[in-house]
Amino acid sequence: MDRFVFLTLDGLSRGAVYAAFALALVLIWRAARIVNFAQGAMAVATAYVAHSVAAATGSYWWGFLAALVAGLLLGALVDVAVMRLVDSTSPLNPVIVALGLVLLIQAVLGMVYGNEYRPAEAPFSRAALTLGGVGVLSPYDLFVLAAVGAVVVALAWMFARTGTGLRMRAAAFAPAVARLLGVDVGGMLTLGWALASGVGALAGLLVIPTELGLHPHAMDLVFVSAFTAAVVGGLDSPPGAVVGGLAVGLVLSYVSGYAGSDLAPLAVLVLLLAVLLIRPGGLFAQVTARRV
Amino acid sequence: MSTGELLGVRGLVAGYGAVPVLHTVDLSVPPRTIAAVVGANGAGKTTLLRAVSGLLPPTAGRIVLDGTDLRGTRVEQLVRRGVAHVPEGRGVVGELTVDENLRLGGLWRRDRADAARALDEVYQLFAPLARRRRHLGHQLSGGERQMLALGRALVGRPRLLLLDEPSLGLAPRVVAQIMALLRQLRDDTGLTVLLVEQNVRSALSVADQGVVMALGRIVASGPAAGLRDDDHLRHAYLGF
Numbered sequence: 001m002d003r004f005v006f007l008t009l010d011g012l013s014r015g016a017v018y019a020a021f022a023l024a025l026v027l028i029w030r031a032a033r034i035v036n037f038a039q040g041a042m043a044v045a046t047a048y049v050a051h052s053v054a055a056a057t058g059s060y061w062w063g064f065l066a067a068l069v070a071g072l073l074l075g076a077l078v079d080v081a082v083m084r085l086v087d088s089t090s091p092l093n094p095v096i097v098a099l100g101l102v103l104l105i106q107a108v109l110g111m112v113y114g115n116e117y118r119p120a121e122a123p124f125s126r127a128a129l130t131l132g133g134v135g136v137l138s139p140y141d142l143f144v145l146a147a148v149g150a151v152v153v154a155l156a157w158m159f160a161r162t163g164t165g166l167r168m169r170a171a172a173f174a175p176a177v178a179r180l181l182g183v184d185v186g187g188m189l190t191l192g193w194a195l196a197s198g199v200g201a202l203a204g205l206l207v208i209p210t211e212l213g214l215h216p217h218a219m220d221l222v223f224v225s226a227f228t229a230a231v232v233g234g235l236d237s238p239p240g241a242v243v244g245g246l247a248v249g250l251v252l253s254y255v256s257g258y259a260g261s262d263l264a265p266l267a268v269l270v271l272l273l274a275v276l277l278i279r280p281g282g283l284f285a286q287v288t289a290r291r292v
Numbered sequence: 293m294s295t296g297e298l299l300g301v302r303g304l305v306a307g308y309g310a311v312p313v314l315h316t317v318d319l320s321v322p323p324r325t326i327a328a329v330v331g332a333n334g335a336g337k338t339t340l341l342r343a344v345s346g347l348l349p350p351t352a353g354r355i356v357l358d359g360t361d362l363r364g365t366r367v368e369q370l371v372r373r374g375v376a377h378v379p380e381g382r383g384v385v386g387e388l389t390v391d392e393n394l395r396l397g398g399l400w401r402r403d404r405a406d407a408a409r410a411l412d413e414v415y416q417l418f419a420p421l422a423r424r425r426r427h428l429g430h431q432l433s434g435g436e437r438q439m440l441a442l443g444r445a446l447v448g449r450p451r452l453l454l455l456d457e458p459s460l461g462l463a464p465r466v467v468a469q470i471m472a473l474l475r476q477l478r479d480d481t482g483l484t485v486l487l488v489e490q491n492v493r494s495a496l497s498v499a500d501q502g503v504v505m506a507l508g509r510i511v512a513s514g515p516a517a518g519l520r521d522d523d524h525l526r527h528a529y530l531g532f
Contacts, residue, residue: 166395169387170396173385173386173388177385178385181399182400182448183399184368
């Protein structure tokens with residue numbers, strides 16, 4: 001029972017990161033109808049920014065802040081300088097371009113920083129606190145949950161309650177109508193990319209210290225889990241991404257804990273396959289037809 | 293510069309691809325006027341509205357709003373010039389609530405207090421919308437959607453309203469209400485309306501000025517009452 005509690009809490013903590021990363025994928029999918037396969041590589045690039053800034057200033061938190069800002073800017077740049085120029089008459093084109101971007105970013109990072117693992121420090125202790133003799137979350141896990149929770153609440157508030165959020169939703173659902181109502185649809189798209197990439201950067205910063213360390217490919221496996229989370233939740237649904245992320249985190253934690261960590265990547269793929277076969281729209285798919 | 297016209301269309305040629313749909317269209321709409329553009333399917337009525345609002349850039353010709361050439365004005369800027377376009381099929385965003393759709397119509401405005409006032413006025417004007425504020429756009433009936441699209445345009449307090457087929461799929465009683473509302477808005481707020489309609493009878497009965505289009509050209513224009521009573525025109529182009 002103690003083990004179950006531990007695995008559950010650990011799964012939720014890992015799942016929070018997948019949730020944030022899946023949310024980034026969903027944000028771009030909703031705004032641009034593109035699955036951003038470069039999300040992982042972009043997040044790693046910002047983690048290197050954090051690494052450099054932290055080394056230069058001696059403060060983890062300056063690096064953390066710099067990476068978030070870099071994430072926002074990188075997202076906007078990818079939209080304006082790359083994705084906007086792609087002929088999107090075929091949905092495959094942006095996918096190929098995103099995969100090309102992965103190769104480009106990873107190659108450049110390898111050239112600049114080298115292709116070996118660098119240790120990534122966590123700002124808080126990763127040793128689990130014990131509660132009544134049971135190992136529960138570490139201070140770092142609590143930080144991860146709080147950070148992701150804050151981002152989810154802030155995004156939900158922005159989309160539901162602010163004029164900018166309303167503009168972004170209108171631009172995504174009905175671009176032509178939104179333009180007639182004075183919405184700068186292109187600007188909203190760029191903002192969507194920036195926010196998504198910023199959230200992706202946060203997820204990268206949070207997860208890399210819990211993995212092998214900083215490496216150009218550090219987010220490859222995380223991307224697979226987060227993509228699964230996004231598909232489980234339904235690519236169109238931000239709440240779905242959060243629930244999907246937590247679900248994937250739990251599945252990974254239980255499988256690694258009870259059946260061995262070698263099986264964990266396989267379990268993610270089985271989950272992905274099962275959702276695609278049984279409910280291809282995702283668990284949170286909207287049933288309503290799109291009518292504008 | 294006041295020329296006694298709010299909207300002027302001069303030598304407009306526009307179309308999709310290489311084939312022009314509009315062939316040298318000229319039109320002048322004075323302020324405080326309801327101008328109805330009528331004609332058969334495919335006459336180019338919707339294309340005319342799309343060209344005026346910039347959704348379809350013209351191949352040749354000019355569109356002048358209150359003395360200013362609109363060339364180079366982006367679609368999203370037009371609403372700031374006082375032009376509201378209610379597109380064919382109404383353009384209600386189905387995924388947003390009634391309230392969100394309406395607020396969207398006033399988001400561009402700097403004067404937030406007046407935008408809020410305009411929103412209240414629209415709710416007073418359309419009681420069914422006030423009762424369904426939290427419903428999603430796609431849950432509304434056809435008549436409610438038309439109210440919503442029209443109300444959303446009014447939240448921006450436009451000078452010129454471009455209205456594409458407001459009667460489409462609506463019961464005659466609802467159509468009559470909407471037409472009466474247009475006259476009321478013209479009288480109360482000085483609104484100018486460019487109304488595209490297949491429902492010739494109701495359009496010409498509400499309009500001050502009528503324009504008959506056929507195959508991308510204007511074949512007749514003048515006071516709406518005169519067009520309505522012109523037997524030759526009715527038989528040749530309007531089919532009633």
